[in-house]
Amino acid sequence: MLANRALYAxxxxxxxxxxxxxxxxxxxxxxxxxxxLGALLKEGISALSPTLFTExxxxxxxxxxxxxxxxxxxxxxxxxxLAGTPIGLFAGTYxxxxxxxxxxxxVVRFVNDILLSAPSIxxxxxxxxVLVAPMHHFSGWAGVAALTVIVIPVVVRTxxxxxxxxxxxxxxxxxxxxxxxxxxxxxxxxxxxxxxxITGVLLAVARISGETAxxxxxxxxxxxxxxxxxxPMASLPVVIFQYALSPYQDWHTLAWAGALxxxxxxxxxxxxxxxxxxxxxx
Amino acid sequence: xxxxxxxxxxALTARAQTTRRASRGDARFHFLTWLAAALVLLIFAGVIxxxxxxxxxxxxxxxxxxxxxxxxxxxxxxxxxxxxxxxxLVTSFLAMLVAVPVGIGIAIFLTELCPRMLRxxxxxxxELLAGIPSIIYGIWGLFVFAPxxxxxxxxxxxxxxxxxxxxxxxxxxxxxxxxxxxASLILSIxxxxxxxxxxxxxxxxxxxxxxxxxxxxxxxxxxxxxxxxLPFSRSGVVGGAMLALGRAxxxxxAVTFVIGNAHKIDSSLFAPGTTISATIANEFTEATTELYxxxxxxxxxxxxxxxxVVLACAQLMLRSLEQRAGK
Numbered sequence: 001m002l003a004n005r006a007l008y009a010x011x012x013x014x015x016x017x018x019x020x021x022x023x024x025x026x027x028x029x030x031x032x033x034x035x036x037l038g039a040l041l042k043e044g045i046s047a048l049s050p051t052l053f054t055e056x057x058x059x060x061x062x063x064x065x066x067x068x069x070x071x072x073x074x075x076x077x078x079x080x081x082l083a084g085t086p087i088g089l090f091a092g093t094y095x096x097x098x099x100x101x102x103x104x105x106x107v108v109r110f111v112n113d114i115l116l117s118a119p120s121i122x123x124x125x126x127x128x129x130v131l132v133a134p135m136h137h138f139s140g141w142a143g144v145a146a147l148t149v150i151v152i153p154v155v156v157r158t159x160x161x162x163x164x165x166x167x168x169x170x171x172x173x174x175x176x177x178x179x180x181x182x183x184x185x186x187x188x189x190x191x192x193x194x195x196x197x198i199t200g201v202l203l204a205v206a207r208i209s210g211e212t213a214x215x216x217x218x219x220x221x222x223x224x225x226x227x228x229x230x231x232p233m234a235s236l237p238v239v240i241f242q243y244a245l246s247p248y249q250d251w252h253t254l255a256w257a258g259a260l261x262x263x264x265x266x267x268x269x270x271x272x273x274x275x276x277x278x279x280x281x282x
Numbered sequence: 283x284x285x286x287x288x289x290x291x292x293a294l295t296a297r298a299q300t301t302r303r304a305s306r307g308d309a310r311f312h313f314l315t316w317l318a319a320a321l322v323l324l325i326f327a328g329v330i331x332x333x334x335x336x337x338x339x340x341x342x343x344x345x346x347x348x349x350x351x352x353x354x355x356x357x358x359x360x361x362x363x364x365x366x367x368x369x370x371l372v373t374s375f376l377a378m379l380v381a382v383p384v385g386i387g388i389a390i391f392l393t394e395l396c397p398r399m400l401r402x403x404x405x406x407x408x409e410l411l412a413g414i415p416s417i418i419y420g421i422w423g424l425f426v427f428a429p430x431x432x433x434x435x436x437x438x439x440x441x442x443x444x445x446x447x448x449x450x451x452x453x454x455x456x457x458x459x460x461x462x463x464x465a466s467l468i469l470s471i472x473x474x475x476x477x478x479x480x481x482x483x484x485x486x487x488x489x490x491x492x493x494x495x496x497x498x499x500x501x502x503x504x505x506x507x508x509x510x511x512l513p514f515s516r517s518g519v520v521g522g523a524m525l526a527l528g529r530a531x532x533x534x535x536a537v538t539f540v541i542g543n544a545h546k547i548d549s550s551l552f553a554p555g556t557t558i559s560a561t562i563a564n565e566f567t568e569a570t571t572e573l574y575x576x577x578x579x580x581x582x583x584x585x586x587x588x589x590x591v592v593l594a595c596a597q598l599m600l601r602s603l604e605q606r607a608g609k
Binding site (some may be wrong): 011012014015018019021022023024025026028029030032033035036039040043086087088089090091093094095097098099104105107108110111112113114115117118119120121122123124125126128129130149152153156180181182183185186206209210211212213216217220237240241244245252255256259262263266267270271274 | 304305307308310311312314315316317318319320321322323325326328329332333335336383384385386387388390391392394395396404406407408409410411413414415416417418419420421422424425426471474475478502503504505507525528529531532533534535538539559562563566567578579582585586589590593594597
């Protein structure tokens with residue numbers, strides 16, 4: 001009887017400790033999020049000003065903004081998404097509609113998921129070897145290529161997942177009406193999975209808006225406003241990296257402002273993507 | 283009569299033509315999607331061959347001793363990868379040490395303990411951590427976390443452990459703020475959401491009946507989790523953890539900011555060090571000679587190899603789980 005009670009007390013105590021630790025873990029995770037966002041808002045908002053969008057990155061000790069970096073980031077991201085989306089969409093469609101359980105599809109799926117999580121700095125080296133070294137100069141195009149390589153696996157993964165959610169009866173109904181397979185895919189399956197496919201594209205944009213490592217030695221950077229993709233091009237993440245590691249206070253301030261812009265963009269995109277995904281799943 | 287037959291025949295050929303055109307379009311579309319899928323493989327092959335070709339000069343000059351030498355001296359053109367490899371493995375290991383238990387704890391909280399109303403918002407908030415770009419962790423780590431860590435953790439720990447054998451050495455030296463432990467902690471925050479997201483999804487595949495039966499026997503929450511849910515979902519949890527490990531190994535910007543870029547293996551964990559990715563990020567554009575560049579690319583090859591093995595294992599574990607779930 002006594003032993004039983006002791007055992008019960010022991011079990012309750014263990015359970016209590018376990019529950020406290022789990023709750024502690026959740027609070028631990030949330031606290032970091034709060035700390036990081038708090039610091040970003042505190043340092044970033046005070047650094048925000050209209051000149052951020054109108055002036056180029058300054059030499060140390062003088063006033064300036066981030067306009068060239070913003071323009072560079074937007075240009076390279078848009079082009080990378082334009083290039084990567086069709087490839088990712090088609091490859092994802094192949095996996096979900098044609099390849100399915102074939103050996104080839106298995107290998108593509110496997111390799112795609114490796115590329116999805118592979119270190120992005122390696123992507124930078126790859127593009128450096130393929131584009132920058134033969135051309136003998138850094139360029140916006142190389143930056144676009146590096147970002148495209150990152151966009152593709154993200155779009156492939158979400159496209160396949162979302163197409164698999166489309167009910168089979170929908171495809172069967174369209175096929176029974178005599179529609180050829182490619183027509184069924186384009187006009188029925190894609191349409192049914194529209195919100196999900198857009199989710200994938202948004203996630204890809206969110207992912208590349210903050211990517212720094214692959215741009216360091218492809219697009220490099222540029223202290224002037226430049227729209228030439230054949231020349232080195234500035235980008236927000238690279239400017240943040242260079243300015244934060246510099247010894248100058250006004251460069252630190254600009255780095256914080258850039259960090260706030262990047263985070264706001266990324267988080268907004270992620271939240272929209274999540275809402276769209278929920279819409280698709282319901 | 284003959285007329286009608288003629289019309290019929292025309293209609294037939296027209297229909298045959300339409301069908302043929304449609305099936306040709308079908309084949310073309312099929313081929314295009316196949317081409318895109320093949321392109322994914324081509325990119326992968328391209329990455330590997332670019333790394334291997336770029337690494338050849340360094341391996342010709344140093345042989346496999348490249349992997350086991352600590353010296354990194356651009357001035358004398360002597361390069362060894364050991365300090366970088368050591369830093370990569372140690373920071374990832376320490377990050378996993380923190381992130382795995384905490385990540386699983388969060389997943390348990392979200393699936394078992396959290397009030398239903400808070401479940402979604404907290405889940406989303408934790409996943410937002412995964413969305414924050416690594417450069418943001420870097421700048422925050424450098425300007426906010428490192429100074430705080432230096433003052434409130436490093437200094438007390440160093441003064442408390444001086445003189446104690448082993449532990450005193452591990453936490454010895456000066457409090458720089460930046461260093462191996464700082465980088466590991468920031469890495470652990472970064473990979474936390476990956477672990478908790480995968481673990482939570484895996485926990486949700488555990489049949490409710492199984493859990494209810496265990497609760498029905500009078501088990502506590504801890505006993506249900508430890509003896510039923512965790513054993514049931516083991517391969518998924520391990521897969522999620524390996525996925526996170528793959529991220530930690532390759533993470534560049536967050537680490538580059540706070541590790542200090544010192545090419546040496548220090549006995550103290552508080553000392554500055556470097557990782558493969560941090561070395562590449564810091565030095566690639568400064569590399570002036572072919573041998574220097576090639577050594578950095580070799581580092582990239584080593585990193586790609588390590589992450590490939592880890593990620594491949596992660597995938598195989600998660601795939602087997604998917605198959606069991608009856609997909």
